[in-house]
């Protein structure tokens with residue numbers, strides 16, 4: 507995956523972040539999401555790719571922009587799959603909380619799993635634990651193995667998980683084991699990534715969105731970590747949806763390769779609100795804004811951080827007022 511594509515894509519997540527961060531704390535998650543989606547959609551066709559959205563805003567009949575199967579890019583570049591979440595953490599922005607990002611992953615055509623918008627059970631770890639654990643094991647076994655490989659007692663380990671009622675049993679098991687728990691209010695792409703960066707978190711577990719699982723798997727591949735998943739279809743309709751998207755056995759354990767393929771993957775994200783890995787957007791005087799982004803390539807496992815100062819166009823309404 508070529509570097510210039512990453513730079514073009516990150517310019518797009520930056521714009522999405524700048525536009526959606528204006529909705530921080532305003533209690534309107536749909537407007538925040540619309541702002542990010544519009545920014546991404548209006549710019550994707552200028553990127554030198556022959557792209558297909560495999561993870562986007564929904565299926566064709568439910569999403570006017572960035573629908574699954576939509577062709578994007580100027581068609582002059584390589585054929586690639588695009589997974590995009592214009593705003594990961596819509597509620598986070600609406601409530602003015604931390605860790606909302608705008609994110610795009612890209613990989614050669616046919617590499618990324620067409621994940622339906624249902625829940626996925628997930629296990630994400632960093633390089634030291636990669637290849638050593640299994641989502642099939644009971645949590646107690648997973649924790650014991652991790653503790654032995656990391657050579658630290660359970661009481662020194664931290665596991666992160668979304669703070670949801672559906673996780674009550676898992677959280678009880680974690681508490682009984684003695685590990686520290688980091689409860690996330692929203693945003694499990696960043697939650698999973700944190701398990702593979704130099705943070706206090708050793709492991710991310712629990713269920714979250716399946717599309718977010720694929721995005722996180724792309725990042726974890728670049729970080730040398732590992733992500734395993736299992737779709738959790740709720741009822742026949744969701745099982746059928748999995749099948750329509752090419753997943754014949756929705757209960758199968760999904761490896762990194764199942765989710766992001768064997769070839770090189772690219773992951774770019776820009777912080778919308780302040781977070782552990784990325785700062786959020788800062789609006790500066792003189793129509794400027796500052797963004798913080800990360801660009802990850804799986805090929806050499808390079809992780810680059812980018813701080814950019816943007817000169818923003820003067821809003822149309824101000825131009826109109828000045829002309830009067």
Ligand SMILES: O=P(O)(O)OC[C@H]1O[C@](O)(COP(=O)(O)O)[C@@H](O)[C@@H]1O
Pocket residue numbers: 593594595596597598668670691692693694695713714715716718
């Ligand atoms: O809030 P739920 O239903 O537990 O869903 C969890 C999913 O929602 C998120 O927290 C945020 O998703 P949105 O950006 O769509 O609001 C994801 O990161 C996560 O995978």
